[in-house]
Amino acid sequence: MRPLFTLALVLPALALTACMESPRDRLAGDTPPATVESVDLDRYAGLWFEIFRADHSFERDCDGVTAFYERQGEDRIRVINRCWQGGLDGMPDIAEGRARLPDPADTSRLEVSFFGPFYGDYWVIDLAEDYSWALISEPQGRYLWMLSRTPRPDPDLIEARLQSLRDRGFDTEGLIFPEQWDSVEAMPRTGLPDAGR
Template sequence: MKLSTGQRLALCTLPIALLGACAGTPGPVGNSAVPEPAKAVELDRYLGKWFEMARYEAPFQKGCDGVTADYALRDDGKISVVNSCTKDGKLSTADGKAKIVEGSGNAKLKVSFFGPFYGDYWILDRADDYSWAIVGEPSGRYLWMLTREAQPEAATRALIEARVRELGYDWNLVRVTDQS
């Protein structure tokens, strides 16, 4: 069966349209000048479990609390990503994969939860001891603050908030994640 140019275009753009429909409309831009990552990342130290301290609310996370992310090295050299959250009393998980962007000092990754579609994941800053990390992407619409503890100390939370502001993000758009 021979497809017309219009039919081929429709088939090629359908996955993108479906992805947009699933992801929802992104939130406002919270940083119009997203900085490059501040430090290189030692991958083996970054892997493991992270708790989401706070985030910019994203359509795909609306109503999620108890959010965690687990990263592990796969046999093929990519990174497995398992994101979990509790929504309406039910645990929800999303399995994905990530690959390192060459020349980024392991601070930029491409992450996929939908087949061949990859999104940017930039580790903008982190603690020297890998106890916290600030993650964003180039559009300035998405931001996550991650910690190794579900309930970080007040001093750690204040330090992360100050660093987020220094990086140029609008703290008024931040939603603190309930980890109780």
Template sequence: MTLRIALPVAALAAAALSLGACATLQRGPVGNAAVPEPAKAVELDRYLGRWYELARYEAGFQRGCEASTADYSLREDGLIRVINSCRQDAVDGPLRTVDGKARIVEGSGNAKLKVSFVGPFYFGTYWVLDRADDYSWSIVGEPSGRYLWILSRDPRPPAAVREALWQRVSDLGYDLSLLRETRH
């Protein structure tokens, strides 16, 4: 390939890669300017399994998602398999699924992970900010304060549990007005 052809091809590839990176780094409003460090260590075996999303800060990659779930399992290579699923625009809408992988951040008590859904080049930050002692609920965020998920083992927990979770999210410094409840 001549230099005259190689340079435009390289420039086009770099532009495409940049646009792809921008698409994965969609940003919403900051709902917590001072995200706290995770409150508790996480026993990975107890955290694995299915979680139902009760509420989230809306993000472009989840726009229109209802009946959202996250399934975590161990992979043979020691990483964690993450399968996020939702129904598009309605609880009985078309199924959307994305398969990713996560690795634990050393020294975090298993409460911080790096997660990727877009290959080996981009890993997002995932912090288990708090969780129930019995692993029945979890509050997940990341340092920028733009993303937040409230997860539960039960898609429809009792009202008292939901109220306590919303209060805990508020106590962690999050703006509750940005929460978008997920229908199940």
């Protein structure tokens, strides 16, 4: 397994790639995207499935992408990212990192690291009231993910999220929709703690 795999909810590569991005790489306008008012990190913890993402090198050829979050104290979160290279029958690729709250009063803006002291921004820009789905981006608007508690949410829900992003000025052309498991039960437990389902 390659230890440098990163995915949606972790964005560790942002700190390393910021200088390589140009304005034309932005998915949104020049204004940083607004975040939700607050996130209950205990409710946010647990398993999420990636439904779509903007194209970027550190998730290339990844399917069956999941993120698992576990609270570890007031302002620390354990993060486990997983994907299967080249399809659901490919090799699993797992990375473990950590997230923190740079401002404990703002729970919608986290930072995530998989590379020692390097952290990348992780902004929750939309979130279902029941915590069944979330949209993630960052201040520059170059990265974008939809996460869901189920691997195959209703297509109407997905289209509604896409339209909401377009209404906010995001370019949704070229988003990647990875292959996902048929159900939570069908998903391999590889790399997850016992309480990870």
